[in-house]
């Protein structure tokens with residue numbers, strides 16, 4: 342983890358831009374044998390008259406002529422295969438690596454979660470590292486003292502806070518690094534795959550915090566291999582391939598290109614990968630609507646509130662495999678509804694409907710509803726694979742024999758199902774039994 346203030350600043354006229362990357366390239370010298378590195382350093386210092394210095398090794402372009410800019414408040418996802426240059430780009434933006442050519446300007450305070458091992462002093466305790474990092478970031482001792490409890494609570498590493506960081510597991514390291522990074526009021530938060538290290542519950546906590554930071558106007562650069570996270574959280578995506586910027590555009594277009602490239606490169610044929618209809622700003626708006634009011638007003642039936650709870654009625658979003666959970670919906674019927682019909686869907690964060698039903702499909706006769714307020718509950722079991730599931734709710738009528746929608750909440754909340762230790766991945770959980778006969 343690293344924190345710093347920007348070295349280069351943008352001119353005043355471009356103050357809506359927070360980051361500007363202009364024809365950026367980074368070349369590394371690669372040597373086939375370690376001894377060649379020494380030879381090269383010797384050859385470049387000792388030049389024999391009349392003879393060209395011998396070159397050892399070869400140039401490797403980790404980044405090649407990359408240009409893009411990021412506006413204040415945007416969240417940009419960076420995607421690409423291993424070795425495509427993502428970390429190199431983030432390190433240059435964060436100022437820990439210098440470019441070979443091109444310009445980079447950042448207009449504000451950067452807080453960066455780079456690869457493990459960067460940032461904290463391994464000999465110092467967690468507490469000392471928090472204080473040191475905050476001081477480097479320009480946070481005053483009083484401010485950091487006031488925030489220390491929050492940082493400690495977010496990291497949730499117990500007594501390890503007073504142990505040297507070198508004794509930490511990678512999960513503990515990331516917990517503390519993330520806690521510090523989000524509590525130093527950055528203008529730009531840079532996150533390099535750090536979330537992949539934490540457990541599911543911690544990832545969810547971090548993503549919730551990222552959502553809060555987005556609402557507070559923080560600009561975010563997020564490297565992720567998860568196309569789901571990209572689509573759900575980013576306004577735009579950048580696809581890097583062998584150091585070159587291949588596409589900068591809407592997440593679903595970038596994901597489609599990236600996914601088809603992967604299939605191509607693996608020797609398959611291009612396929613039409615289902616990608617989400619909406620974009621992150623829509624999801625964010627929906628999430629806002631839901632968190633603030635969970636309300637959809639219509640002239641016939643309005644959805645007033647949706648609560649996801651456990652069996653005991655406690656609001657929860659994380660469930661173990663097969664845990665029971667409930668979705669309770671409150672509605673207001675404005676005009677009498679003689680044949681009401683309620684629907685529920687579970688979707689992937691990519692907006693793919695994984696399961697859907699209605700009271701009509703289930704042959705449930707609800708009778709006529711007069712104007713008034715009603716509550717109904719879907720009781721389900723989380724018998725699916727470890728993953729995130731978005732809940733969508735619909736209300737309508739089937740008075741004419743066909744379903745007519747009155748109101749729909751496409752993002753009424755979500756649940757995270759914890760992975761089973763011996764389960765598979767994906768969405769289903771068919772609990773296979775494996776037999777092997779020789």
Ligand SMILES: Nc1ncnc2c1ncn2[C@@H]1O[C@H](COP(=O)(O)OP(=O)(O)OP(=O)(O)O)[C@@H](O)[C@H]1O
Pocket residue numbers: 369370371401403421422423424425426427428429430
């Ligand atoms: N110091 C270095 N010296 C030589 N080559 C390097 C150096 N740092 C990175 N590279 C090379 O540059 C390329 C880009 O690396 P980078 O770590 O930026 O990729 P990445 O997209 O972040 O990969 P990953 O997803 O695996 O983290 C890789 O081929 C890597 O081997």
